[in-house]
Amino acid sequence: MNAPTKLTPADFATDQEVRWCPGCGDYAILKGVQKTLADIGASPDNTVFVSGIGCAARFPYYVNSYGFHTIHGRAAAFATGVKLSNPELDVWVVGGDGDSLSIGGNHLFHLLRRNVDVQYLLFNNEIYGLTKGQYSPTSRVGTRSPSTPQGSVDQPANALQFSLGAGARFVARGIDISQKHLTEVLTRAHAHKGASMVEIIQNCVVYNDGAFEQFTAKKTAAETQIAVEDGKPLLFGKEKDKGLRLDPKTLTLEVVTIGENGVTEDDILVHDEKNRIIAGLLARMSAPEFPVAIGVLYCDPVESYESGLLGQVEAEESRHPGAQLNNLLRDGNTWTVGD
Amino acid sequence: MEGSVASSGSPDSQRKQIDSVVVRFAGDSGDGMQLTGSQFSSAAALAGNDLATFPDFPAEIRAPVGTTFGVSAFQINFGSRVIKTSGDQYDVLVAMNPAALKVSIANLREGGLVILDSGSFTERNLTKAGYAADPRQDGSLAQYQLMEIDISSMTLDVAKPLGLSQKEALRCKNMWTLGLVYWMYDRDPQPTVDWLQGKFGGKAPEVAEANIAALKAGHAFGETAEISGEATKFTVGQAEIEPGEYRLVQGSEALSWGLLAGTQLAGLEMLLASYPITPSSPVLHVLAGLKEFGVVTFQAEDEIAAVCAAIGGSYAGKLGITASSGPGVALKTEAIGLAIATELPLIVVNTQRAGPSTGMPTKTEQSDLYLSVYGRNADAPMPVLSVRSPGDAFDTAIEAVRIATKYMTPVTLLSDGYIANAAEPWLIPDMTTYTPFPKEKRTDPEGFHPFLRDPETLARPWAVPGTPGLMHRIGGIERDYDSGNISYEPANHQKMTDARHQKIDQIADDIPEQDVELGAPGGKLAIVGWGSTYGPINRGVSNMRDQGYDVSHIHLRYIWPLPRNLGELLRSYDKVIVAEMNTGQLRTLLRAELLVPAEGLNKVSGQPLKIVEIEEAIQQSLPQAKAAE
Numbered sequence: 001m002n003a004p005t006k007l008t009p010a011d012f013a014t015d016q017e018v019r020w021c022p023g024c025g026d027y028a029i030l031k032g033v034q035k036t037l038a039d040i041g042a043s044p045d046n047t048v049f050v051s052g053i054g055c056a057a058r059f060p061y062y063v064n065s066y067g068f069h070t071i072h073g074r075a076a077a078f079a080t081g082v083k084l085s086n087p088e089l090d091v092w093v094v095g096g097d098g099d100s101l102s103i104g105g106n107h108l109f110h111l112l113r114r115n116v117d118v119q120y121l122l123f124n125n126e127i128y129g130l131t132k133g134q135y136s137p138t139s140r141v142g143t144r145s146p147s148t149p150q151g152s153v154d155q156p157a158n159a160l161q162f163s164l165g166a167g168a169r170f171v172a173r174g175i176d177i178s179q180k181h182l183t184e185v186l187t188r189a190h191a192h193k194g195a196s197m198v199e200i201i202q203n204c205v206v207y208n209d210g211a212f213e214q215f216t217a218k219k220t221a222a223e224t225q226i227a228v229e230d231g232k233p234l235l236f237g238k239e240k241d242k243g244l245r246l247d248p249k250t251l252t253l254e255v256v257t258i259g260e261n262g263v264t265e266d267d268i269l270v271h272d273e274k275n276r277i278i279a280g281l282l283a284r285m286s287a288p289e290f291p292v293a294i295g296v297l298y299c300d301p302v303e304s305y306e307s308g309l310l311g312q313v314e315a316e317e318s319r320h321p322g323a324q325l326n327n328l329l330r331d332g333n334t335w336t337v338g339d
Numbered sequence: 340m341e342g343s344v345a346s347s348g349s350p351d352s353q354r355k356q357i358d359s360v361v362v363r364f365a366g367d368s369g370d371g372m373q374l375t376g377s378q379f380s381s382a383a384a385l386a387g388n389d390l391a392t393f394p395d396f397p398a399e400i401r402a403p404v405g406t407t408f409g410v411s412a413f414q415i416n417f418g419s420r421v422i423k424t425s426g427d428q429y430d431v432l433v434a435m436n437p438a439a440l441k442v443s444i445a446n447l448r449e450g451g452l453v454i455l456d457s458g459s460f461t462e463r464n465l466t467k468a469g470y471a472a473d474p475r476q477d478g479s480l481a482q483y484q485l486m487e488i489d490i491s492s493m494t495l496d497v498a499k500p501l502g503l504s505q506k507e508a509l510r511c512k513n514m515w516t517l518g519l520v521y522w523m524y525d526r527d528p529q530p531t532v533d534w535l536q537g538k539f540g541g542k543a544p545e546v547a548e549a550n551i552a553a554l555k556a557g558h559a560f561g562e563t564a565e566i567s568g569e570a571t572k573f574t575v576g577q578a579e580i581e582p583g584e585y586r587l588v589q590g591s592e593a594l595s596w597g598l599l600a601g602t603q604l605a606g607l608e609m610l611l612a613s614y615p616i617t618p619s620s621p622v623l624h625v626l627a628g629l630k631e632f633g634v635v636t637f638q639a640e641d642e643i644a645a646v647c648a649a650i651g652g653s654y655a656g657k658l659g660i661t662a663s664s665g666p667g668v669a670l671k672t673e674a675i676g677l678a679i680a681t682e683l684p685l686i687v688v689n690t691q692r693a694g695p696s697t698g699m700p701t702k703t704e705q706s707d708l709y710l711s712v713y714g715r716n717a718d719a720p721m722p723v724l725s726v727r728s729p730g731d732a733f734d735t736a737i738e739a740v741r742i743a744t745k746y747m748t749p750v751t752l753l754s755d756g757y758i759a760n761a762a763e764p765w766l767i768p769d770m771t772t773y774t775p776f777p778k779e780k781r782t783d784p785e786g787f788h789p790f791l792r793d794p795e796t797l798a799r800p801w802a803v804p805g806t807p808g809l810m811h812r813i814g815g816i817e818r819d820y821d822s823g824n825i826s827y828e829p830a831n832h833q834k835m836t837d838a839r840h841q842k843i844d845q846i847a848d849d850i851p852e853q854d855v856e857l858g859a860p861g862g863k864l865a866i867v868g869w870g871s872t873y874g875p876i877n878r879g880v881s882n883m884r885d886q887g888y889d890v891s892h893i894h895l896r897y898i899w900p901l902p903r904n905l906g907e908l909l910r911s912y913d914k915v916i917v918a919e920m921n922t923g924q925l926r927t928l929l930r931a932e933l934l935v936p937a938e939g940l941n942k943v944s945g946q947p948l949k950i951v952e953i954e955e956a957i958q959q960s961l962p963q964a965k966a967a968e
């Protein structure tokens with residue numbers, strides 16, 4: 001092979017015709033991922049995209065790397081097998097909210113709990129796109145869809161709270177249209193050893209257009225989003241004059257304004273990526289009462305699953321070098337019948 | 340007939356010479372009957388007998404003590420002749436409590452011996468077993484020989500002084516009984532003594548000591564006590580079997596080793612991904628213990644995840660294997676379809692059990708043939724192989740790996756609960772005599788596309804992630820025959836469907852022609868079987884041939900595709916009977932595929948077929964067979 005030249009985002013594009021609806025948030029995410037792959041110097045030979053089924057799950061066809069478009073809901077399980085087969089591979093999993101949290105909720109839970117070293121990108125459009133617009137497990141109460149003409153009645157799941165509950169060691173959120181921020185988050189996710197969960201807020205222009213407008217609209221984003229950073233006070237707003245304060249009595253967050261009611265910057269909670277409680281509080285904040293938290297909410301690595309498991313295999317291999325099947329078959333009680 | 344005590348004893352010896360005998364140890368789940376049985380099996384094997392075992396245990400781990408549904412039994416047929424089954428009936432029944440007697444007595448042959456622990460025949464235990472009256476007194480045991488021994492109190496006498504509690508001491512009952520049976524059949528207790536020492540010696544020396552004392556006491560009891568009845572001391576000589584080195588092997592053990600052997604012969608490494616289920620779990624357990632061979636085992640969160648991880652494993656270059664039983668395989672079907680569509684190697688082991696649904700998890704059946712051959716959405720063909728005995732599982736597993744890797748296809752390997760748990764003496768294979776079938780992976784980017792077929796095998800190249808220059812995308816969406824890219828072209832779908840079919844069908848050219856196990860091609864009657872019915876069919880046919888009946892035994896390893904000559908072979912008989920433990924699944928398949936008017940001998944009771952059932956079917960089919968000679 002030629003000497004490695006630095007690849008550009010375009011090098012990570014394939015010749016396949018992209019089949020998302022014009023204006024779909026998935027295009028922006030694809031761009032963000034291709035940019036990230038170029039930024040981190042990913043090798044297409046060694047990179048694998050695994051997906052389930054859904055609009056989001058078409059993703060691997062459009063990335064110039066190895067790709068496996070599997071079956072609905074099971075991408076996490078396939079990815080686990082890929083890592084156990086070859087832990088050197090850099091594995092990204094892509095799934096929609098239905099793929100990941102409905103049919104695939106069980107597998108996602110276990111992937112996170114086990115801490116398999118993959119990046120899991122959950123494209124949350126709060127709807128079933130591919131099957132034409134039914135409500136999903138992340139749809140808000142009252143969502144009208146072909147299957148819920150009177151509005152949905154069940155409580156939605158929060159992807160990041162679910163992940164924290166499952167024991168994920170890296171939990172982050174990005175937004176399709178916030179390209180620069182998304183690339184930073186993806187770069188962090190990639191650097192994390194173990195399962196990295198990234199929820200990506202994604203607009204489905206056809207079946208759920210504007211679902212996130214309240215906090216994604218560019219004009220008001222500064223007031224409706226909070227980009228969290230480790231070790232920094234949780235401030236937001238155009239003037240960075242708003243912040244989050246922890247009420248120690250109720251263990252809840254409240255939005256306060258510096259300079260009002262005697263609030264100073266010292267009152268503002270400082271983000272600590274290793275603090276699972278803070279991550280949980282940030283994960284559940286929703287508009288309009290709260291700014292929506294984006295960035296790395298939680299990052300506290302421990303040994304990954306495949307490293308632990310394959311470590312046991314290696315240890316046994318070195319304890320019994322050159323193990324022979326013929327010896328195994330003759331281990332224990334044997335007897336010889338003479339000629 | 341196998342399973343009967345044929346007395347050919349020399350009058351001068353004290354011990355009566357017999358050529359085979361069936362013993363059934365039955366007791367409460369907590370009585371250690373499986374352990375007793377497997378120790379006795381080892382002793383029989385070490386003494387040079389041929390043997391077959393049948394562990395028959397309840398589904399409940401700890402059923403209420405003393406109940407009939409808590410009875411656990413272990414049956415062994417051993418002899419100086421070739422043994423094919425664990426025996427239709429037993430000659431000796433060891434019953435550790437009334438419940439064990441109640442559930443097992445029906446299959447004791449007339450005149451057979453019952454050894455029972457009188458210490459357990461209390462009012463309470465009799466009631467729990469559902470006896471209205473004490474069977475020892477109401478004449479219901481009149482047609483048997485009865486040996487009543489207070490095993491409980493004799494065990495307590497030796498075990499308790501060694502520092503065990505009453506309860507712990509009583510647990511040594513099984514060893515006392517084993518000691519007695521060792522004496523009856525002139526078996527050396529020493530290997531069991533060594534085994535007890537190894538098992539408990541380090542951690543609980545007093546437990547080892549008490550069990551050894553009980554074992555010796557039982558043995559001594561036989562030697563010194565006056566045991567009544569005609570037949571209590573026997574010799575069972577060595578069987579005439581092929582020379583070589585032997586061991587006992589259980590079906591799930593041999594199958595697991597075979598999978599590893601196949602993986603090595605293919606030059607690959609194994610990823611086994613499974614979810615526990617009876618009676619398949621031992622495959623996961625055995626392989627989890629073989630890490631020194633580079634085996635990676637993954638206990639997934641469910642059967643779907645298991646098969647998906649196995650496929651992911653194959654995609655990334657190891658050989659993915661998943662092992663389960665009917666209910667679990669049902670869950671895997673969608674993913675198996677993906678492996679068929681993406682043409683990746685995969686082994687699906689199905690250790691069948693009685694169903695439908697949960698059915699009877701610990702009981703055997705052969706009712707997943709339809710599931711294996713037909714049980715997927717759409718046109719999704721894949722090879723299906725079946726294992727006939729514990730030892731055969733080794734070679735059939737190797738064959739499954741050969742086919743899966745050579746043709747880039749999932750393969751189902753069918754076993755069943757009987758084979759999984761049964762043990763038999765096994766002529767240990769020598770791996771150096773097997774021909775390797777190394778599987779090459781694609782590395783050359785020149786002219787590569789992921790569905791470019793080998794013109795001969797029709798297999799696509801195996802191009803694994805990490806290979807420079809071979810980046811590509813695969814998935815469940817139909818793909819173009821010529822480029823491998825997504826395609827919804829009508830003509831292409833037809834072509835790909837045909838190609839997938841043809842690839843599997845032509846495997847028939849790469850497997851042996853069907854042979855006749857016993858008898859010859861052509862004749863009045865063929866009994867056709869597959870899987871664990873091998874033993875009873877073979878013995879039944881052999882017995883009837885000895886009596887002059889024109890009957891042959893044909894046993895299939897390849898269920899899909901079928902051997903090329905099978906149709907012609909079956910048509911060479913006047914009549915074909917398919918004997919199987921389901922309502923006629925292979926029969927339907929043979930009728931549909933080969934247009935032969937096969938009839939069925941079907942049994943679905945959770946119990947193995949009996950020799951006598953085969954014999955009766957032959958007799959009914961060939962009333963004047965003897966005259967035909």
Ligand SMILES: Cc1ncc(C[n+]2csc(CCOP(=O)(O)OP(=O)(O)O)c2C)c(N)n1
Pocket residue numbers: 053054055056057072095096097098099100123125127128129130131136
């Ligand atoms: C076993 C199975 N059940 C159902 C489907 C149909 N199906 C395909 S995608 C999908 C939901 C897609 O929603 P989501 O995961 O949110 O992805 P999106 O299309 O919104 O990106 C469903 C129900 C399927 N392909 N397979």
Ligand code: SF4
Pocket residue numbers: 019020021023024025026055056125129130203204205206207
């Ligand atoms: S349906 Fe929605 S999610 Fe799917 S491609 Fe169209 S816009 Fe995107």
Ligand SMILES: [Mg+2]
Pocket residue numbers: 096097098123124125126127128129136
């Ligand atoms: Mg969706």
